[in-house]
Amino acid sequence: MTDRYAVIGNPIAHSRSPAIHAQFARQTGQDISYERLLAPLDGFVATVDAFRAAGGRGLNVTVPFKLQAFDYALRRSPRAQAAGAVNTLAFDADGVFGDNTDGVGMVRDISGRLGVALAGCRVLLVGAGGAARGVLLPLLEAGAASVLIANRTAAKAHHLAGVADDSRVRGCGFDALEHERGAGSFELLVNATSAGLDDAAPPIPDACYRGARLAYDMVYGARPTPFMLRASELGCARVSDGLGMLVEQAAESFRLWRGVRPATAPVLQRMREEIAGA
């Protein structure tokens, strides 16, 4: 029997997850279906309950439901616990399990495809929302030497640094970044703000970009983001958008559900072509 999966969100029509999981299923010979599930803004729990009652086996969860998914899960992985958010739900005989694969997806994309070693790396993490929180533990587990979180609202950066409870992590507002940066340079810059393709690059000092091995933007699209363009202008060795993170987080969800890890490189290449042609 075909096992049912879906991505739940609001809005959801734009989601590329069905295309990604269809390719994973073909590649690994898994008999699954994967659809888009639009939940009313006040109807997350009812929509998930109905999906489960109809035999659904698992869900990816996207904006704005990751916190509600966290509450819905009776058991959670340590990385979901650290992120305070769930992007993957698995339903089985033991009940509901919640995981967060966003952070490990980004770490895999950076250390695997992009070949940037995270051990000993000095990281500037720009943004302090859900995505930033999700990548913090995986960055630390990968051996980052330090993570400075800089955010438009300084209090959120301080709060996130406090939650991390790790001496390698500090937080500040954009205005204090020059001071907090100290004399050293960053090897990795991650843009985890939700500023889109048509917004300006985050207001971080030019000096932060200089000497970086990689500037990584979680946002993705058909053209380089303002953050990527600024980083290139200022001499960052390499820039990347977050499409690889999207594919890697999906692969980790697929592995959790099906017990088999799909190859991500051909899927990423196909998604890149689709986005370029859209």
Ligand code: NDP
């Ligand atoms: P949140 O809404 O939780 O957080 C948004 C963050 O962006 C906050 O830190 C906010 O600052 C900051 N911000 C928003 N607008 C601006 C701006 N104009 N200038 C500077 N800072 C700004 O969003 P998420 O953390 O969930 O998502 C962040 C981004 O990451 C989104 O674009 C999302 O699509 C992307 N993402 C990509 C994934 C992938 O697989 N590639 C996976 C998950 C997320 P403040 O606190 O001051 O409001």
